[in-house]
Amino acid sequence: MSLAETYPQEVQRILAKYPPEHKRSAVMPLLYLAQRRDGYITKAAMQEIAEFLEMDGTEVASIVGFYTLYHDKQEGKYRMQVCNDLPCALRGADTFLEGLCENLGIRLGETTPDGLVTLEAVMCIGACDRAPVFQIQSPERITYYENMTIERTLELIEALKKAQGETT
Amino acid sequence: MAHILLRHRDIPDIHQLDVYRQHGGFEAWQKAVISMTPEQVTEVVKASGLRGRGGAAFPTGVKWAFMDNRNWPHYVVANADESEPGTFKDREIMEKNPFQFLEGVAIASYAVQAHTAYIYLRGEYWHIAEWLDQKIAEMEAAGLLGDRLFGSDYSLRIYTHLGAGAYICGEETALLESLEGKRGQPRIRPPFPPSFGLYGKPTVVNNVETLTNVPPILTYGAEWYRSLGTADSAGVKVFSLSGRVKKPGNYELPFGKTFRDLIYGGGGGILDDRPIKAIMPAGASSSLIVADEKALDTPLDYASVRALGSDLGSGSVIVIDDTVSIEWVIRKTVHFFKHESCGKCTPCREGNYWMLRILDRLERRPKKEDVQLLYNVARQMQGKCLCALGEFAIMAVMTGIERFPQDFVDSSQT
Numbered sequence A: 001m002s003l004a005e006t007y008p009q010e011v012q013r014i015l016a017k018y019p020p021e022h023k024r025s026a027v028m029p030l031l032y033l034a035q036r037r038d039g040y041i042t043k044a045a046m047q048e049i050a051e052f053l054e055m056d057g058t059e060v061a062s063i064v065g066f067y068t069l070y071h072d073k074q075e076g077k078y079r080m081q082v083c084n085d086l087p088c089a090l091r092g093a094d095t096f097l098e099g100l101c102e103n104l105g106i107r108l109g110e111t112t113p114d115g116l117v118t119l120e121a122v123m124c125i126g127a128c129d130r131a132p133v134f135q136i137q138s139p140e141r142i143t144y145y146e147n148m149t150i151e152r153t154l155e156l157i158e159a160l161k162k163a164q165g166e167t168t
Numbered sequence B: 001m002a003h004i005l006l007r008h009r010d011i012p013d014i015h016q017l018d019v020y021r022q023h024g025g026f027e028a029w030q031k032a033v034i035s036m037t038p039e040q041v042t043e044v045v046k047a048s049g050l051r052g053r054g055g056a057a058f059p060t061g062v063k064w065a066f067m068d069n070r071n072w073p074h075y076v077v078a079n080a081d082e083s084e085p086g087t088f089k090d091r092e093i094m095e096k097n098p099f100q101f102l103e104g105v106a107i108a109s110y111a112v113q114a115h116t117a118y119i120y121l122r123g124e125y126w127h128i129a130e131w132l133d134q135k136i137a138e139m140e141a142a143g144l145l146g147d148r149l150f151g152s153d154y155s156l157r158i159y160t161h162l163g164a165g166a167y168i169c170g171e172e173t174a175l176l177e178s179l180e181g182k183r184g185q186p187r188i189r190p191p192f193p194p195s196f197g198l199y200g201k202p203t204v205v206n207n208v209e210t211l212t213n214v215p216p217i218l219t220y221g222a223e224w225y226r227s228l229g230t231a232d233s234a235g236v237k238v239f240s241l242s243g244r245v246k247k248p249g250n251y252e253l254p255f256g257k258t259f260r261d262l263i264y265g266g267g268g269g270i271l272d273d274r275p276i277k278a279i280m281p282a283g284a285s286s287s288l289i290v291a292d293e294k295a296l297d298t299p300l301d302y303a304s305v306r307a308l309g310s311d312l313g314s315g316s317v318i319v320i321d322d323t324v325s326i327e328w329v330i331r332k333t334v335h336f337f338k339h340e341s342c343g344k345c346t347p348c349r350e351g352n353y354w355m356l357r358i359l360d361r362l363e364r365r366p367k368k369e370d371v372q373l374l375y376n377v378a379r380q381m382q383g384k385c386l387c388a389l390g391e392f393a394i395m396a397v398m399t400g401i402e403r404f405p406q407d408f409v410d411s412s413q414t
Helices: A008-016 A020-038 A043-052 A057-066 A093-104 A150-167 B017-022 B027-035 B038-048 B060-065 B089-096 B098-111 B123-141 B172-179 B208-212 B214-220 B222-226 B259-266 B302-307 B326-340 B346-364 B368-381 B388-403
Strands: A078-083 A117-122 A134-137 A142-145 B075-080 B116-121 B157-162 B203-207 B236-243 B249-254 B276-284 B316-321
Touching: A008 A020, A020 A043, A020 A057, A020 B157, A043 A057, A078 A093, A078 A150, A093 A117, A093 A150, A142 B123, B017 B098, B017 B123, B027 B098, B027 B214, B038 B060, B038 B098, B038 B214, B038 B222, B060 B203, B075 B098, B075 B172, B075 B208, B089 B098, B089 B123, B089 B208, B089 B236, B098 B116, B098 B123, B098 B157, B098 B208, B098 B214, B116 B123, B116 B172, B123 B157, B172 B203, B203 B208, B208 B214, B214 B222, B236 B259, B249 B259, B259 B276, B259 B316, B276 B326, B276 B388, B326 B346, B326 B388, B346 B368, B346 B388, B368 B388
Parallel strands: A078 A117, B075 B116, B075 B203, B116 B157, B236 B316
Antiparallel strands: A078 A134, A134 A142, B236 B249, B276 B316
């Protein structure tokens, strides 16, 4: 189903934000919608958006490649994105990240064997006073987790697993 | 002193429309539309001495007065792409005191006669975009936004737009490119946005904190605002304090308080009471300051920090103590800039790549020649990049090597 069919209200609301002659501005919010629908941004979705906004498919692909929150590959359902930039690293983010890798038995960039969590290091997310911090990006949204410990993070992953088990 | 920007710290429920209005909220907005001309609004902001809080410190009213009145429509864009490592002030303002920010957006729009304003938020601030959408809807329902406001001919709509993870989109022309649905790469300036901005139309781009200053300036007047702060830097500033301090967080202070007031007053001093070593006053983009007594007693205002050989920028103060190596610090900052370089201009794209490679090699095999090589690469980038990102990337590298030579390989090791 097309984005306009799957999310008629959202597509309407997005298009209304921009002058009709500049509807290309809607490319970023529409890419988020495609990511929500498919779990990641597929080639078909890029083509669909390109046609919808009268853009070139290559241009849409270049936008997907430029911004870090768009993903063109299927990975874990939840991307756990830990900030280990300078201010967070001054408050133990690197140690936190290493401990997390050890406990999950995966390296940075890898996904837990059940396909649930992909662990990533990201640049500053604007929570420097609450390190260690990470955000979880799911196809639907981004949520912040601040002042975290390894223990609480593992509990969170368990809760995500449980929720996953209930929906499938 | 009561807060002027972080008012939620004095009035807990100020994020609710009725509470905000009970405390004078939207009176400035209504006064502007009903009883002031756009030029009068701009004049007050000009006279207040307000300067841009995103880092460049350009006089806000002057920017508004630059808008080209031969070319319409006009746009206002609030820069909420807060992405400088160490900066988290705009986030607190939007989360806790959203209406004062939105009132600032509205007044700025009236001053330049824009009928559409966009708030460009970094993609990670997803929850804030949802939150602001809700607040904007409340304003529309209360007749504070929409058509023919307060019985006048003036109409205004405000929309949020989410970025998707790119530091460069904080650069105003890259932000506009991104808002137009393109890759967020900076334009060559001039022309500047007030003559050629969004969709090629005159556009004011202002930082969130800058705009949040506008309602109180209109309410209490330019003279009141100038009475706060210093001659060079009028008013108040929200400083984001992070790094090796006991109490990191945002602190609203009038300009002119010292680094010592911020770090040892509000910040509670250094973790484990270690000696302080260095200060980065403008996030990862800072020139490193040697934190001696003279530096600690330096007033936090634009001119004084510049006289120290640095810049106040966005006021994102990262504190470094004696347990930390400056070589490690610049490896972190260069890693950041290498990741965030947009790739458009060669000095930044290649320079950051090579600086990181040299720093990685230094970590594995310390060698004096490589420190010199690193410095030379930085110097070759200087003044040659298309936008400020490339220039920012070398600040910590050059000042780190110049001011903390002992933290790099000493000659006995080579």
